[in-house]
Amino acid sequence: MFVTELESALDGTKFPANELQTTHKDRPLWVRYDLEKVAAALTKDDLSNRPADIWRWRELLPVPKNAKIITLNERITSLIKTESLGKDFGLSNVWIKDESTLPTGSFKSRGMSVAITMAAHFGVKRIALPTAGNAGGAAAAYARQADMKCLVFMPEDTPVANQYETLSYGASAFLVNGLINDCGKIAAAAREKLNCFNLSTLKEPYRIEGKKTMGLELAQQFGWTLPDVILYPTGGGTGLIGMWKAFKELRALGWLETDVMPRMVAVQSDGCCPIVDAFKSGERFARPFQNAKTIAWGIRVPAAIGDFMILEAINESHGTAIAVDEKMIDEWTKISSEKTGLSICPETAACVGALELLKNQNWIQPDDRVLIFNTASGQKYKDSKKVELPKINIHEEIDWEMIEASL
Ligand SMILES: Cc1ncc(COP(=O)(O)O)c(C=O)c1O
Incomplete structure (x- = not known):
């Protein structure tokens, strides 16, 4: 265990790490490590000899030695060079990290495995959280493993696959006639009313x-x-925010063989882009976005309590924040799935749109090594688009002209 303390991201106030913590002034806490000790205890070779999952990073994770790890086998995800995706925009070095292969089909399992391991270690028996979809499914799955009760609140138009997976892991799930921030208020109230630990994004x-x-x-x-x-x-x-923290920790450990840090780009839809607006106006905090609408559910977040941390990471990395055309997200999902052969989610499709925009603005250079995250499996969203396939009746003559016309 190399954790030294927890630290308020807002004002640096320190908190002990050996008890359950939430936020400070309703803003997030960082976990701090003794990185000198980590560097003395762990080598790159040690890492390579360990199982290829998130737990190979144990020294850089907050889980105490005696804690029982709540895991569903979070294996390393593929890093794929895609020739086809950047080609049309004149980019030769585009990569995708495909998080859709993680348990419950999204990157949310990484955070939930660690958060629920810690909550269980501190004796939590009940959790509550709001979700855009994927976090709810992941929380339900890990809570089940930890024998915890799990309350999930989601907007009523959340993809049915997400609703279903939440139930299938035995959580109690509720549809709310509001957005994720309305669901967040209910999850927060569940702490007082039902003694549920609040597992919302960045509230722990x-x-x-x-x-x-x-x-x-x-x-x-x-x-x-x-x-x-x-x-x-x-x-x-x-x-x-987590990735930027990872890069800074790796740099402090002296493990990076480069001084060049990535430029971090926050991609949002123009139907919900509070971070882009705050970045453009140079503000430390974002204003809540009114009438948020996007089919990329995971990025339909009108107000984020870690807004200033996102903006700090973008600024420190000389990155940017960009809003893409909401009307194009469906089309980009189709194009990028076809080109890569992966099951691309709409959130990632927004990044494909941003790739084109940033290349056209010369913000991305032709040989820049660009990485896009496929944060979830596109298959989890299909029902929400009401895919209607043409029907074939085996009692009637098959209409081959119709079939040929579809080719
Ligand atoms: C598929 C997908 N992509 C991206 C996001 C946004 O993730 P973050 O909270 O890390 O910004 C979410 C969150 O729900 C998501 O489900």
Whole structure:
């Protein structure tokens, strides 16, 4: 256990790490480590000899030695060079890290495995959280493993696959006629009313540590170098903040074989882009976005309590924040799935749109090494698009002209 303390991201106030913590002034806490000790205890070779999962990073995770790890086998995800995706925009070095292969089909399992391990370690028996979809499914699955009760609140138009998976793991799930922030208020109230620990994004310090493994993992996969640009679909921002933290920790450990840090890009839809607006106006905090609408549910987050941490990561990394055309997300999902053969989710499709925009603005150069995260499996969203396939009646003559016309 190399954790030294928890620290308020807002004002640096310190908190002990050996008890259950939440937020400070309703803003998130960082987990801090003794990185000198980590460097003395762990080598890159040690890491390579360990199982290829998130727990190989144990020294950089907050879990005490005696804690029981709640895991569903979070294996390393593939890092794939895609020739086809950047080609049309004149880009030769585009990569995808495919998080859809993780348990419950999204990157949310990284954060949930660590957060629920910590909650269980501190004796939590009940959790509550709001979700855009994937976090609810992942929380339900891990809570089940930990024998915890799990309450999930989600907007009523959440993809049916997400609703179903939440129930199938035995959680109690509720549809709310509002957005994720309305669901968040109910999850917060469940603490007082029902003694449920609030596992909302960044309302506890450990989901971010799990998400950090995306950054640690990709550094090792790239041979301890880093991409020039990372495009990340940004909702609550845990992934982007976590990765930036990972890169800074790796640099402090002296493990990076490059001084070049990636430029972090927060990608949002123009139907919900509070971070882009705040970035453009140079503000420290984002204003709540009114009438948020996007079919990329995971980035339909009108207000994020880690807004200032997202903006700090973007600014420190000389990155940017960009809003893409909501009307195009469906089309980009189709195009990028066809081109890559992967099951691309709409949040990631927004990043594909951003790739084109940023290349056209010369913000991305032709040979820049660009990394896009496929944060979830596109298959989890299909029902919500009401896919209607033409029907064939086996009692009637088959209409081959119709079939040929579909080719
Ligand atoms: C598929 C998908 N992509 C991206 C996001 C946004 O993630 P973050 O909270 O790390 O910004 C979410 C969050 O729900 C998601 O489900």
